[in-house]
Amino acid sequence: MADNKKPANVFEDKYWKDSILIYIVGIILAVFTGIVIYRTANPEWKKYQREFVKIAEKKIGKEKVAKIDLGIRQIWNKELMGPNTADRCVTCHLGVDVPGLEGDDVPVVFRTHPNPNGLLDKHPLNKFGCTVCHGGLPNALTVKEAHAEHGVRWLYPTYTREMQKKYKFEEDRLVMLQINCNQCHRFDKDVPGMDYINLAKDLVVEKNCQSCHIIDGYGGNIGPNLTYEGDKSHEMFDIHAPYYVIKDGKPVESGHTIAEEMKRRGLPYSVFSWHILHFEEPRSITPTSTMPNHGFNKDEILALTMLVMSWKKVNIPSRYLSNPGKYQMLRLMEEGRIKPQKIEYVSLASTSPETAAETTAGQAETAEEFQVEETAMKEAAESSGGNADLAAKGKELFGTRGCTACHTVGGGRLVGPDLKGVAERRDKQWIIHMILNPDSMIQNDPVAKQLFQEYNVPMPNQGVTPEEAEAIYEYLKSASK
Amino acid sequence: MEKLSEWWKKLTWTFAPSSKVEATKAVTKNFILHWFPARVTYRSMSWSYSWWLGTVSFSLFLILTITGIILMFLYIPSVERAYWTIKDLQHAVSFGWFLRNMHRWAAHLMVFFVTLHMVRVFFTGAFKNGGNPDANRPVNWAVGMFLLVFTLLLSYTGYLLPWDQLALWAITIGANIAKSVPVMGSYLHFLLAGGTRIDQNTLIRFYALHVIVLPALLLVLVSYHMWRVRKDGGLAVSEQYKMQAKKEGKRLVPDDYTTFAIPALIRRAFLVFLISLGAVMLLSIISNAPLEEPADPSWTPNPAKAPWYFLWLQELLAITTIRTPWFTINGGFVGGVVIPGILFLWGLIVPFIDKSPNEATGVWFHPSRRLQNWTFGIIMLILAFLTIFAMYFRGPSWNIYWPWAWPPIPHLF
Numbered sequence: 057m058a059d060n061k062k063p064a065n066v067f068e069d070k071y072w073k074d075s076i077l078i079y080i081v082g083i084i085l086a087v088f089t090g091i092v093i094y095r096t097a098n099p100e101w102k103k104y105q106r107e108f109v110k111i112a113e114k115k116i117g118k119e120k121v122a123k124i125d126l127g128i129r130q131i132w133n134k135e136l137m138g139p140n141t142a143d144r145c146v147t148c149h150l151g152v153d154v155p156g157l158e159g160d161d162v163p164v165v166f167r168t169h170p171n172p173n174g175l176l177d178k179h180p181l182n183k184f185g186c187t188v189c190h191g192g193l194p195n196a197l198t199v200k201e202a203h204a205e206h207g208v209r210w211l212y213p214t215y216t217r218e219m220q221k222k223y224k225f226e227e228d229r230l231v232m233l234q235i236n237c238n239q240c241h242r243f244d245k246d247v248p249g250m251d252y253i254n255l256a257k258d259l260v261v262e263k264n265c266q267s268c269h270i271i272d273g274y275g276g277n278i279g280p281n282l283t284y285e286g287d288k289s290h291e292m293f294d295i296h297a298p299y300y301v302i303k304d305g306k307p308v309e310s311g312h313t314i315a316e317e318m319k320r321r322g323l324p325y326s327v328f329s330w331h332i333l334h335f336e337e338p339r340s341i342t343p344t345s346t347m348p349n350h351g352f353n354k355d356e357i358l359a360l361t362m363l364v365m366s367w368k369k370v371n372i373p374s375r376y377l378s379n380p381g382k383y384q385m386l387r388l389m390e391e392g393r394i395k396p397q398k399i400e401y402v403s404l405a406s407t408s409p410e411t412a413a414e415t416t417a418g419q420a421e422t423a424e425e426f427q428v429e430e431t432a433m434k435e436a437a438e439s440s441g442g443n444a445d446l447a448a449k450g451k452e453l454f455g456t457r458g459c460t461a462c463h464t465v466g467g468g469r470l471v472g473p474d475l476k477g478v479a480e481r482r483d484k485q486w487i488i489h490m491i492l493n494p495d496s497m498i499q500n501d502p503v504a505k506q507l508f509q510e511y512n513v514p515m516p517n518q519g520v521t522p523e524e525a526e527a528i529y530e531y532l533k534s535a536s537k
Numbered sequence: 538m539e540k541l542s543e544w545w546k547k548l549t550w551t552f553a554p555s556s557k558v559e560a561t562k563a564v565t566k567n568f569i570l571h572w573f574p575a576r577v578t579y580r581s582m583s584w585s586y587s588w589w590l591g592t593v594s595f596s597l598f599l600i601l602t603i604t605g606i607i608l609m610f611l612y613i614p615s616v617e618r619a620y621w622t623i624k625d626l627q628h629a630v631s632f633g634w635f636l637r638n639m640h641r642w643a644a645h646l647m648v649f650f651v652t653l654h655m656v657r658v659f660f661t662g663a664f665k666n667g668g669n670p671d672a673n674r675p676v677n678w679a680v681g682m683f684l685l686v687f688t689l690l691l692s693y694t695g696y697l698l699p700w701d702q703l704a705l706w707a708i709t710i711g712a713n714i715a716k717s718v719p720v721m722g723s724y725l726h727f728l729l730a731g732g733t734r735i736d737q738n739t740l741i742r743f744y745a746l747h748v749i750v751l752p753a754l755l756l757v758l759v760s761y762h763m764w765r766v767r768k769d770g771g772l773a774v775s776e777q778y779k780m781q782a783k784k785e786g787k788r789l790v791p792d793d794y795t796t797f798a799i800p801a802l803i804r805r806a807f808l809v810f811l812i813s814l815g816a817v818m819l820l821s822i823i824s825n826a827p828l829e830e831p832a833d834p835s836w837t838p839n840p841a842k843a844p845w846y847f848l849w850l851q852e853l854l855a856i857t858t859i860r861t862p863w864f865t866i867n868g869g870f871v872g873g874v875v876i877p878g879i880l881f882l883w884g885l886i887v888p889f890i891d892k893s894p895n896e897a898t899g900v901w902f903h904p905s906r907r908l909q910n911w912t913f914g915i916i917m918l919i920l921a922f923l924t925i926f927a928m929y930f931r932g933p934s935w936n937i938y939w940p941w942a943w944p945p946i947p948h949l950f
Contacts, residue, residue: 069800071800078811140621209827
């Protein structure tokens with residue numbers, strides 16, 4: 057072109073250094089891209105799969121290992137897990153369903169899943185997956201996230217032996233996952249393999265927790281409703297409130313907070329720890345609590361904590377629930393479609409559709425039975441006299457019907473008055489009425505009214521039958537002497 | 538063959554012009570590059586005048602568009618599924634973690650850089666026409682203010698999409714601020730949430746706003762913004778050449794103060810894009826985007842905080858709420874509506890009330906604009922302080938704590 061000859065039109069690139077910068081930045085970007093590709097191509101789980109193949113080939117032979125699919129693996133049961141989540145645990149835990157990888161020479165990660173009491177026969181792995189029992193974050197593929205270790209934002213971490221050590225379980229078995237068993241086995245008792253929860257359920261009956269607390273939709277109103285205690289948000293537990301110690305039977309501020317108490321004992325800051333402290337001495341957390349100290353031992357405290365934390369609203373298809381009818385009953389009670397009533401737990405062995413129906417029917421009839429029993433009481437009252445056998449029975453009932461939670465006989469005042477000499481202070485009719493119908497007594501009887509004002513805790517109706525009340529009276533009479 | 542290469546030459550343009558004519562043609566022949574002028578002043582090219590913050594912002598917008606479109610193939614806007622599609626991005630989708638991190642980081646950076654861009658324009662007096670009768674920079678400044686609002690809204694609507702606790706409660710707080718607008722507050726909240734609470738209807742609304750409505754508006758507005766820059770005679774600093782020439786009584790010759798957009802401007806813009814991309818990539822490699830527990834309306838995290846760029850609002854709200862034993866004055870109106878409203882209106886009209894001389898156009902901290910700069914600087918410092926204070930010093934129950942002395946919140950186990 058002609059223009060090119062004129063010097064005025066010669067183009068001069070004053071910013072040529074930018075080109076060099078572009079190359080430099082380009083190289084840096086290439087490095088970054090390399091890092092990104094490397095990271096995507098080498099996820100954490102591949103390392104575990106390589107390790108598994110090495111170990112498994114030695115143990116069960118190359119042929120069998122070759123049959124195992126590698127890559128991202130998952131157990132997905134849409135019915136149980138919903139459309140969104142799948143348990144990808146088996147991507148690393150490749151050996152769970154491979155027989156022959158038992159034994160201590162195989163690292164725990166790769167071991168065959170044990171099958172105590174035929175557990176896996178009833179809960180096949182390919183249907184139930186892992187997190188439903190073990191906890192943890194489904195879908196995740198890194199150890200930290202999948203196990204929901206500390207710092208991962210997921211409420212339900214995998215139950216591990218390390219966690220059990222923190223809470224001072226003296227067990228080498230994994231027991232905390234019984235919390236999850238109880239999601240589906242809530243209304244069963246004596247379930248094989250659920251020893252902690254079984255123990256706790258026995259304690260609930262023995263101490264008659266339902267006299268003060270609503271549990272399974274039924275019970276007294278003195279304490280909080282515990283039906284879904286496990287659903288209570290962790291943010292609702294104020295661990296920065298003062299911690300109290302009991303001195304001369306009275307709670308005194310210890311000078312430090314609940315959180316500090318947890319720290320002193322090496323317990324994690326958690327709801328689980330809160331329940332442990334609370335079961336140990338309710339008034340150390342809430343000084344005004346009327347809940348008595350039941351003197352639970354360490355195992356009982358852990359078992360009860362596990363039980364209350366297992367009480368959650370479940371959203372599981374009914375065919376996965378043991379005793380779905382009872383879950384249904386609880387729902388109907390909540391919706392106010394049936395009268396609140398005690399849901400009896402059934403021994404797992406005896407659970408069959410027929411027996412379940414019988415127990416449900418039996419409960420609905422209690423009102424009629426009550427009428428019959430009342431007549432029986434009157435008869436019994438007429439023929440009463442000092443009776444050593446009856447007193448012995450009464451003594452037993454005094455323990456099992458939850459009376460000891462609030463009363464002693466000659467042991468001093470607890471939540472309620474000391475009952476030593478009560479047979480002399482009050483007449484028989486009054487005592488029997490107080491045992492059978494405390495609510496109406498507190499409302500109508502002047503003496504009961506006065507007692508309520510003094511003690512501030514209404515005596516709950518313990519569901520004692522008239523014969524039992526008679527026996528308890530006999531015991532109180534004999535013990536008063 | 539000869540013909541083919543001739544055709545190719547006609548369709549494309551050169552990045553290494555050998556003549557000025559070729560350099561000019563490279564721009565005028567190209568549709569996209571028509572945004573740019575053929576020539577650009579040397580001072581506009583300088584790093585230290587503009588810091589290229591507008592270009593950085595637009596680069597981030599490009600990164601967001603590209604990563605966002607890919608994410609649309611992987612995300613399901615449903616309250617049941619949204620959270621788990623994000624979890625899958627993190628764990629199972631190839632490059633999913635990187636895509637999400639890029640999108641998150643670019644979004645945060647865009648809010649930050651658009652704000653910085655505004656600060657730069659103010660301190661350099663770049664919304665002034667500088668005696669140029671053809672320029673209308675105050676309008677472009679106002680367009681910029683709306684672009685900032687759109688950027689905030691884009692980031693805010695995107696905040697909800699993961700449907701985790703962070704998302705749900707940050708959006709709840711934001712929506713409650715809208716509720717405190719007098720008279721129409723609750724209607725506004727209803728409109729925004731698609732109901733009385735943040736739920737599926739809100740999610741689908743925010744999704745539609747986030748992926749199409751707001752980006753489209755932003756793209757239209759940003760195109761106008763850039764086109765205006767060109768029509769206003771380039772960056773404000775260019776006016777300095779004309780003023781100087783006038784003072785010295787010289788005639789301005791283009792070659793004395795300008796160079797060609799190709800390659801200088803285009804190349805440097807590309808360089809800025811690459812640097813922005815590199816920064817986003819680096820941040821994405823070293824830091825993962827957060828994902829908290831799945832959204833749970835029955836459980837409020839303590840403390841629940843708005844997205845960081847609205848934290849100054851939340852803090853204002855908290856400190857303008859006055860509680861006495863007799864009455865409570867809700868800070869929602871004063872802190873959430875009046876103060877930000879005044880700030881925004883002041884921002885819109887400030888070019889018209891700024892009576893500084895033409896010499897102050899396109900100059901950092903010109904002495905004649907001391908009052909304006911101090912006012913603006915102090916406002917920005919207060920906002921930054923409120924943000925940082927709310928971010929690090931507000932603990933559970935919105936009480937004041939040292940950042941390292943937050944009381945522990947119990948876990949379940």
